[in-house]
Amino acid sequence: MKKSIKYAAAVAAFTATAMNAQAATLDDVKARGELNCVVSTGVAGFAAPDDKGNWAGFDVDFCRAVAAAVLGDGEKVNFVPTTGKTRFTVLNSGEGDILFRNTTETMSRDADLKLTFLPVNYYDGQGFMAAKALGVESAKDLDGASICIQTGTTTELNLADYFRTNGISYEPVPVETNAEAQTNYLGGRCDVFTTDASGLASTRASFENPADHVILPEIISKEPLGGAVRHGDDQWADIGKWVVNAIIAAEELGVTQANVAEMGAEAGDNPSINRLLGTEGDFGSMIGLDAQWAMRAIAAGGNYGELFDRNIGPDTAIGLERGLNAQWSDGGILYAAPIR
Amino acid sequence: MSGAKEVKQHYEPGTHPDLPPPLGSTGPIKWIRENLFSSPTNIVLTILAAFFLYKIVPGMVAWTITDATFIAADRNECRALNSGACWAFIAQRWHLFTFGFYPEAERWRVVLAFILLCVVIVALLWENCPGRSLLVKFALIFPFIAAWLLLGGFGLEPVSTDKFGGFMLTVIIGVTGIALSLPLGILLALGRQSNLPIIKYACVGFIEFIRGVPLITLLFVASTMLSYFLPPGTNFNLLLRVLIMVTLFASAYMAEVIRGGLQAVPNGQIEAADAMGLKYWPAMRLIVLPQALKISIPGIVNTFIGLYKDSVLVIVIGLLDPLGIGQASLADTKWQGLSTEVYLFVAIFFFISCYAMARYSLYLERKLHTGH
Incomplete structure (x- = not known):
C-alpha cells in the first residue's frame, strides 16, 4: 500500500502542473457552487462533526471563511475528510480545492509536492506526554521508550531527528489517527504520546485523570500550520492567502463578526478598515472577487481571535492560550500583511 | 381399579406399558452429561x-449495562453519573x-428506501412470501x-452523494456490490472456461489483475488517479467510482469461487445436455449452473461477507462509513x-448483518440439499 501511495503522490506531483495550468479553480468552484475543502477525519478543536453532523473547528472555520468570500455563503462547503497520508494526493488530484488540515508548512511539501502554502494560521510545536508514574521529567529521559506516532506526519520525522541528535533510542508504535494514538496510549501499548502541543493539551483534557499525565517541557520542533492549495493557479492561491490575512487583520483592526456589517456599510475614519471591508479602493477585483469579499469572510465566523476562542481558546475543553498566536502587537508573532 | 393397576407386577408378553426413561438420560441433565462432562478432558475444560x-461476564455486564450511562449531554456528565460505558455518546449521534x-x-x-429494500430482500429470499411474483417484478x-429516493431529482430535493455516510453507506455499498458481483462473477467464471481464446484470456487477465491488487489500492486509484485519466472538468461521482471498484473486486473473487463449483459438476452432465440438443446458454442455465451454484453457496456467501466488511476501507478516500463516523x-x-x-x-452492527447472511446461507444449503 505504501508503494501505491508513493506512486500516486509521484504521479500527482508530476501531472499537477500540466493539468492545472489551464484549470481556473475559482471558475470551477463558482460553477459547482460549493467549495471542496480538505480537512482531517477528526482532530479535536480543528475539525470534527458535532452531534448534528455539522463540521466544526478552527480549520473548518477557515474553510467557511473562504467559501463565504468566494460564494457568498459559509455553508456552501463540502468537507473532504482525509488522513495524514492521503491529504496531499486528494488536494493535488483536484478532489479538493483548498486544504485546511492542521498541516505544517515545510520546504519539501511546498516544492516537491507542489503545494502553495497560505499564511500560517496557527504556530504549533511538537511535544511529549507521558504517564506521571513513569517518572520522567524531560524528553531526554525517554531512552528506550515506546512512542505512539501518527504516520505520514512531520511529527514522525521530527521524532526521529530529535532522538538521533540526542543519541537516545526509542521504539515507534505507528498509528493512523489521533484517536487511535490516544486509545493505544491509554491502553498502555506505548509509554509516550507525541503530537503537536495543541493536540497534547486537548488529548490530556479528555482523560479521566488528566493529573496522572505530564506534558514534558521540551518542544522539539517548529510547526507552522497553514492552509494550502495546488501549484499552478496563482489567482486561487491569492484568494486563500488574502482571506487568511483578512481574518488575522480583522482582529488587529477590531473588526468582529458582530460589527462587520455596520463597519462595512460606509467608509469610516480608519483607511485600513475601509480597504479591508471594501469601502475604499478596489482590492476585491484584484483577486477576482467583489469588494465585499473580506466582509463576508469575517461575517462567516468572525476574526482570528473569535475563531480561536470559540474552537481552541482557554474557555473550551482544549484550553489553549494564545501564546505565539497572539497578534504581533500583543507579544505574539501573528503579523498579517497589509491590504493596500 | 387404578389401585389394582399400580401393584400389578406381572405383564403378559407385549402388554408392558411404556415407562418414562430414567432421570439421568433425558432432558437437560442428559445434555449436560453428554456435552459438558462426558470425559475427564471435557470436565476440566468445562470447569x-x-x-x-x-471472571469475565459480571465485569462485562456491569460495564455495558448496569453501570452504563444512557442519557447525558457530554462525556463529563457521563463520568459524573456512572462508571461504566457512556452509551449516551451513541444515543446522541445515532x-x-x-x-x-x-x-x-x-x-x-433513506428510511423508505430501506423499508423497500427489506421488502425486496424478503420477497427474493423467501419462497413462500405472499404476492411473491409481483414483488420479484418490483425488485427489478x-x-x-x-x-431516485436517495439522490433526489424529479420532484425531490437533490442530495449529493458526499452527504452519504454511516450505516446507510455500508448498506448501499454492500447491497450494490453483492447484487452486481454475482452475475458478473458467473459471466467471468464461464468466460474463463470458454473455448474462445479472446474471451478466455480477457477473463483470466481481468481476474488475475484484480486479485493481484489490494482493494485499498483500487479504491485509492478510483478516488484520486482517475481524475488524471479523464478529461479535465469531468466530474465522475466518487461514490459511483467506489461502487464500481468494489463490484469489480468482488466479482473477480466470485468468479473463482464459481469456477470451483463449475469444475465440480461432472462432465457427463454437460455431455448429457449436449446429447439432448441443448445449446450453450440453455445447457448452462438449466443443467450446469444450478448444480455449480449450489455447490458454491458457502464460498459465495463468504465472498459477500468479505465484501460487506471491506466497505470500511472507504475511509481512505474520504467517505465516512460507521467506523469513519466513529473516528x-x-x-x-x-x-x-x-x-x-x-x-x-460498530462491531455489533457488522456482526448482526454478517451473522444473518451466514444463517441464510446455511438455510439455503439445507433447502437445496437433494441428497446426492
Whole structure:
C-alpha cells in the first residue's frame, strides 16, 4: 500500500502542473457552487462533526471563511475528510480545492509536492506526554521508550531527528489517527504520546485523570500550520492567502463578526478598515472577487481571535492560550500583511 | 381399579406399558452429561470455561449495562453519573451513525428506501412470501426507485452523494456490490472456461489483475488517479467510482469461487445436455449452473461477507462509513476518548448483518440439499 501511495503522490506531483495550468479553480468552484475543502477525519478543536453532523473547528472555520468570500455563503462547503497520508494526493488530484488540515508548512511539501502554502494560521510545536508514574521529567529521559506516532506526519520525522541528535533510542508504535494514538496510549501499548502541543493539551483534557499525565517541557520542533492549495493557479492561491490575512487583520483592526456589517456599510475614519471591508479602493477585483469579499469572510465566523476562542481558546475543553498566536502587537508573532 | 393397576407386577408378553426413561438420560441433565462432562478432558475444560465466564461476564455486564450511562449531554456528565460505558455518546449521534451527513429533513427517504429494500430482500429470499411474483417484478425496478429516493431529482430535493455516510453507506455499498458481483462473477467464471481464446484470456487477465491488487489500492486509484485519466472538468461521482471498484473486486473473487463449483459438476452432465440438443446458454442455465451454484453457496456467501466488511476501507478516500463516523466523532471535544463504545457498537452492527447472511446461507444449503 505504501508503494501505491508513493506512486500516486509521484504521479500527482508530476501531472499537477500540466493539468492545472489551464484549470481556473475559482471558475470551477463558482460553477459547482460549493467549495471542496480538505480537512482531517477528526482532530479535536480543528475539525470534527458535532452531534448534528455539522463540521466544526478552527480549520473548518477557515474553510467557511473562504467559501463565504468566494460564494457568498459559509455553508456552501463540502468537507473532504482525509488522513495524514492521503491529504496531499486528494488536494493535488483536484478532489479538493483548498486544504485546511492542521498541516505544517515545510520546504519539501511546498516544492516537491507542489503545494502553495497560505499564511500560517496557527504556530504549533511538537511535544511529549507521558504517564506521571513513569517518572520522567524531560524528553531526554525517554531512552528506550515506546512512542505512539501518527504516520505520514512531520511529527514522525521530527521524532526521529530529535532522538538521533540526542543519541537516545526509542521504539515507534505507528498509528493512523489521533484517536487511535490516544486509545493505544491509554491502553498502555506505548509509554509516550507525541503530537503537536495543541493536540497534547486537548488529548490530556479528555482523560479521566488528566493529573496522572505530564506534558514534558521540551518542544522539539517548529510547526507552522497553514492552509494550502495546488501549484499552478496563482489567482486561487491569492484568494486563500488574502482571506487568511483578512481574518488575522480583522482582529488587529477590531473588526468582529458582530460589527462587520455596520463597519462595512460606509467608509469610516480608519483607511485600513475601509480597504479591508471594501469601502475604499478596489482590492476585491484584484483577486477576482467583489469588494465585499473580506466582509463576508469575517461575517462567516468572525476574526482570528473569535475563531480561536470559540474552537481552541482557554474557555473550551482544549484550553489553549494564545501564546505565539497572539497578534504581533500583543507579544505574539501573528503579523498579517497589509491590504493596500 | 387404578389401585389394582399400580401393584400389578406381572405383564403378559407385549402388554408392558411404556415407562418414562430414567432421570439421568433425558432432558437437560442428559445434555449436560453428554456435552459438558462426558470425559475427564471435557470436565476440566468445562470447569475452566465456567471459571473464565465467572471472571469475565459480571465485569462485562456491569460495564455495558448496569453501570452504563444512557442519557447525558457530554462525556463529563457521563463520568459524573456512572462508571461504566457512556452509551449516551451513541444515543446522541445515532442519526450521524445511521445517515451520515444526509440532510435531516430528507431522512425519511433513506428510511423508505430501506423499508423497500427489506421488502425486496424478503420477497427474493423467501419462497413462500405472499404476492411473491409481483414483488420479484418490483425488485427489478427497485434499484431505480432507490436511486431516485436517495439522490433526489424529479420532484425531490437533490442530495449529493458526499452527504452519504454511516450505516446507510455500508448498506448501499454492500447491497450494490453483492447484487452486481454475482452475475458478473458467473459471466467471468464461464468466460474463463470458454473455448474462445479472446474471451478466455480477457477473463483470466481481468481476474488475475484484480486479485493481484489490494482493494485499498483500487479504491485509492478510483478516488484520486482517475481524475488524471479523464478529461479535465469531468466530474465522475466518487461514490459511483467506489461502487464500481468494489463490484469489480468482488466479482473477480466470485468468479473463482464459481469456477470451483463449475469444475465440480461432472462432465457427463454437460455431455448429457449436449446429447439432448441443448445449446450453450440453455445447457448452462438449466443443467450446469444450478448444480455449480449450489455447490458454491458457502464460498459465495463468504465472498459477500468479505465484501460487506471491506466497505470500511472507504475511509481512505474520504467517505465516512460507521467506523469513519466513529473516528471523526471521537475528535469532538465533548466526547473525546470513548473509543471502546464506538468500536463495540460498530462491531455489533457488522456482526448482526454478517451473522444473518451466514444463517441464510446455511438455510439455503439445507433447502437445496437433494441428497446426492
